[in-house]
Amino acid sequence: xxxxxxxxxxxxxxxxxxxxxRCDPISGHTALYWYRQSLGQGLEFLIYFQGNSAxxxxxxxxxxxxxxxxxxxxSTLTIQRxxxxxxxxxxxxxxxxxxGEYFGPGTRLLxx
Amino acid sequence: GxxxxxxxxxxxxxxxxxxxxxxxxxxxxxxxxxWYKQExxxxxxxxxxxxxxxxxxxxxxxxxxxxxxxxxxxxxITExxxxxxxxxxxxxxxGGSYIxxxxxxxxxxxxx
Numbered sequence: 001x002x003x004x005x006x007x008x009x010x011x012x013x014x015x016x017x018x019x020x021x022r023c024d025p026i027s028g029h030t031a032l033y034w035y036r037q038s039l040g041q042g043l044e045f046l047i048y049f050q051g052n053s054a055x056x057x058x059x060x061x062x063x064x065x066x067x068x069x070x071x072x073x074x075s076t077l078t079i080q081r082x083x084x085x086x087x088x089x090x091x092x093x094x095x096x097x098x099x100g101e102y103f104g105p106g107t108r109l110l111x112x
Numbered sequence: 113g114x115x116x117x118x119x120x121x122x123x124x125x126x127x128x129x130x131x132x133x134x135x136x137x138x139x140x141x142x143x144x145x146x147w148y149k150q151e152x153x154x155x156x157x158x159x160x161x162x163x164x165x166x167x168x169x170x171x172x173x174x175x176x177x178x179x180x181x182x183x184x185x186x187x188x189i190t191e192x193x194x195x196x197x198x199x200x201x202x203x204x205x206x207g208g209s210y211i212x213x214x215x216x217x218x219x220x221x222x223x224x
Contacts, residue, residue: 033211042216043156043201056211091155100146100158101212 002026004104006092012110013082021077021107025094032069033101034077035091043091049075050097082111114139116204118215126223131192133218135202136184142204145178145185146212151198160187192222 005024013019025032034046045059049069060066064082069075079086087110093101115138125131135145146161162169162176162185169176173192178185189196199219205212 043214045211045214048211097207100144100161101148101156102158103148103155105155 004092004094004102006090006104006107008107009105010108010110012112014112015084016081018078018080019082019109021079021090021092021109023075023077023092023094023104025073025075025092026102027073028096029094029102030072030097031095031101032075033093033095034067034075035093036088037091037106038088046077046090079109082109084111087111114142114204114206114213116202116213116215118202118218120218121216122219122221124221124223125192127192127194129192131189131196131220131222133187133200133202133220134184135186135204135215136182137204137213138183139204139206140180140183141206144205144207144212145176146203146205147174147176147187148201148203149198150201150217156201189220192220194222194224196220197222 007022030051032049036044047067048056064080067077089106089108091106092104095101118135143164147159148156149159150156160171160174160176162178167178173190175188199217201217202215203212
């Protein structure tokens with residue numbers, strides 16, 4: 001079946017602009033995660049959605065970052081007033097209630 | 113909260129040798145331990161996982177062991193091949209609505 005998909009695959013933007021990153025999880029997966037990975041670094045947790053529960057936003061680095069998940073499926077991560085330090089690969093993952101995560105291909109964000 | 117330590121950060125082996133990567137965790141309530149492989153420029157992929165009700169799990173050349181008393185788990189790769197070269201991440205989770213905690217990653221280099 002189809003895996004996790006993300007769009008766009010690459011995004012170049014100017015400092016101060018807003019960006020939206022999209023994630024389509026695997027159908028039926030109840031949990032959805034957003035991570036950020038800088039070059040050569042580990043996975044930095046950003047936000048977690050589980051079913052209809054309130055999202056866990058504890059990893060968001062600032063109030064410029066927000067995310068929503070509509071209808072328990074597609075999720076959008078929004079970064080407002082982008083800064084150069086926001087440049088990274090943004091990875092989305094989904095899982096069943098208590099299983100391992102399946103990652104999307106990521107969106108490479110470059111803020112000039 | 114949970115804390116996961118992963119060692120070594122870099123591991124260099126000759127083709128055909130075995131490789132072992134170790135992780136320790138702090139929260140005794142953690143009960144699910146997945147391992148991910150991330151090749152250069154690609155997404156992390158779940159390669160094997162173990163739950164706290166078993167001590168060992170094997171899948172062809174890879175195996176994972178879990179010692180709940182000592183709170184550590186290890187990834188074993190036998191007969192390593194150049195295509196095993198990647199960054200490997202361990203994680204610990206309490207399952208359900210809990211966010212997994214990732215280790216910092218191990219860069220495995222297999223020399224032909």
